[in-house]
Amino acid sequence: DVFLSHHYAEISRTFIRSQIVAGRVLVDDRRVKVAYRLHAGQCVTALPFEESPVAPQAEEIPLEILYEDEDLAVVNKSAGMVVHPAKGHWSGTLTSALSFHFQSLSSVGGPTRPGIVHRLDRDTTGVILIAKNNAAHQKMAAQFEARTVEKEYWAIVHKIPDRDRDRVTLPIGPHPHHREKMITGENIQRGKAAETFYEVLERFTSFALVRLVPKTGRTHQIRLHLAHLGHPVLCDKLYGGRPQLTARDLDATEAAEEVLLHRQALHAHKISIAHPSSGESLSFEAPLPRDLQNVLERLRKTRQ
Numbered sequence: 001d002v003f004l005s006h007h008y009a010e011i012s013r014t015f016i017r018s019q020i021v022a023g024r025v026l027v028d029d030r031r032v033k034v035a036y037r038l039h040a041g042q043c044v045t046a047l048p049f050e051e052s053p054v055a056p057q058a059e060e061i062p063l064e065i066l067y068e069d070e071d072l073a074v075v076n077k078s079a080g081m082v083v084h085p086a087k088g089h090w091s092g093t094l095t096s097a098l099s100f101h102f103q104s105l106s107s108v109g110g111p112t113r114p115g116i117v118h119r120l121d122r123d124t125t126g127v128i129l130i131a132k133n134n135a136a137h138q139k140m141a142a143q144f145e146a147r148t149v150e151k152e153y154w155a156i157v158h159k160i161p162d163r164d165r166d167r168v169t170l171p172i173g174p175h176p177h178h179r180e181k182m183i184t185g186e187n188i189q190r191g192k193a194a195e196t197f198y199e200v201l202e203r204f205t206s207f208a209l210v211r212l213v214p215k216t217g218r219t220h221q222i223r224l225h226l227a228h229l230g231h232p233v234l235c236d237k238l239y240g241g242r243p244q245l246t247a248r249d250l251d252a253t254e255a256a257e258e259v260l261l262h263r264q265a266l267h268a269h270k271i272s273i274a275h276p277s278s279g280e281s282l283s284f285e286a287p288l289p290r291d292l293q294n295v296l297e298r299l300r301k302t303r304q
Contacts, residue, residue, distance in 0.1 A: 001034050004046065018110035019046075030174050030190075055111040056085050061097035066127065066284050071136035071276050073102065073115075076286040077128050079263050083119040085112050098130060105130070106137035117141055118217070126153070126268025127286040131276075139276035144217065150272040153212040153222055154201070154288065156265035156295060157231040158240065160208045165199040168225040172218040181238060184224045194218045196225045204299040207234065211269075222266065234265040234295075245295065250302050260295050267292060 001020060005013045016025075023031045024047040027038065038044065064076040077083075077094060084095045098105060098115050105115035108131070115130040117140045131137030143149045171191030175181040184194070195215035202209040208231070212222050223239050226232055232240030247258040272283040288296075 003038055003044065007046075014110070018112060021110045022112060024048075028190075056093055056095040056099050056114065057091065058099035059091065059096040060100050061092065063097050063101055064286075065101070066286060067282075071132055072140070073098075073130040073132060074271075074284045075128050075130060077120055077125055077268075079123050079125050079289065079291070082122050083113075083128075084116055094128070102130075102132060104132050106132065106134045108134050108137040108141070118144060120268055121220070121223075121264070121266075123263035124266045124268060125286070125289045125292075127271045127284050128268065129271065129273065136276040140273060143273055147215060148274070150270075151214055151217075151268065152270040153214070154267045154269045154292075155210050155212060155222065155226065156234040156292065156299075157208050157210050157226055158234060158242075159206060159231050160203050161198070161200055161210070161229065161231055163200075165197070168194075168196045168198070168229065170194060170225060170228060172221060172224055182218070182220045182224055184228050192216075192218060194221050194225070196222060198226075202296075202300075204303050207299055209296065223264070235261050236264040236266075240264070247298070250298055260298060261291055263291075265292055265295065 001013055001017045004016050004025065008016060017034050019025055020032070020034045026045040026047070027036060028042055029045070065073060066076055067074040075094070082093045085093055095112070095114055095116065102115070107114060109116050115132065117129050117131050117137055120126065120128055129140060131140055170184045170186065171188055172182050172184045172194045173188045173191035175183050193216065197213040197215070199211045200208050201211050214221050220239070223233050223236055227236070227239040234240065235242055235245055237243050244262040245260045247254040247256065247260060267288055268286065270283060270285045272281065274280065275282055
């Protein structure tokens with residue numbers, strides 16, 4: 001943002017930051033964060049700037065609020081909800097719901113991401129932190145940067161891991177041909193270090209319930225690491241192959257093709273952080289949503 005502000009002296013730095021966040025500035029043909037440090041020889045491409053940032057419109061969308069005080073709120077995000085406005089998703093976002101429910105939200109992330117400190121994929125459910133003022137946002141963001149925030153996810157995966165628990169340490173980088181995907185492996189180019197601990201909670205005939213604790217927060221990290229192990233998240237259309245789970249997939253005698261799940265079986269179960277003002281250690285949990293509970297109940301019946 002500092003580099004661009006020298007080239008666009010007539011444009012405010014805040015607006016430039018919003019354009020970087022919106023993906024309209026690329027470094028070596030890939031999106032980067034506002035604070036990304038440039039190096040000699042890199043190519044910065046600034047796409048035509050929008051006349052004004054697309055700020056979310058307040059919408060009366062129901063939210064399950066797990067906790068709230070003057071500095072932060074904790075929300076249990078539902079499946080199918082995009083966190084912030086983006087191409088093809090201008091309404092029905094979490095930020096639209098937040099703008100309706102809260103009078104004050106932080107502006108650190110730019111006008112398109114009020115209150116957003118971190119994010120979850122569209123079809124990932126669970127706990128997400130919201131900053132209600134800039135000071136709280138900066139202090140929470142610093143904890144994410146220092147990797148002192150503890151996150152725990154639950155996932156239903158294909159096949160049964162042969163270990164009770166293990167740690168995956170494989171770098172993650174952009175896919176060379178698919179903009180929506182990332183890749184992982186031992187020797188990928190432009191990869192960043194990524195680490196995920198996993199533990200098997202329950203085993204079924206052809207599936208398992210797994211607890212995951214990511215040490216880093218790379219894009220699609222959990223989904224990629226599990227897919228690399230040969231245990232992709234159930235119904236992960238991008239990395240798992242199976243678009244949906246039906247009752248017949250679990251029991252061949254089922255007459256009807258009842259769809260049990262049509263989104264990735266990944267849930268942000270718990271997050272622990274120091275309160276941005278008091279420093280008190282806080283932990284928040286989001287219960288498993290009904291669709292994942294239903295799948296687990298069906299799996300337990302097939303195991304009996």
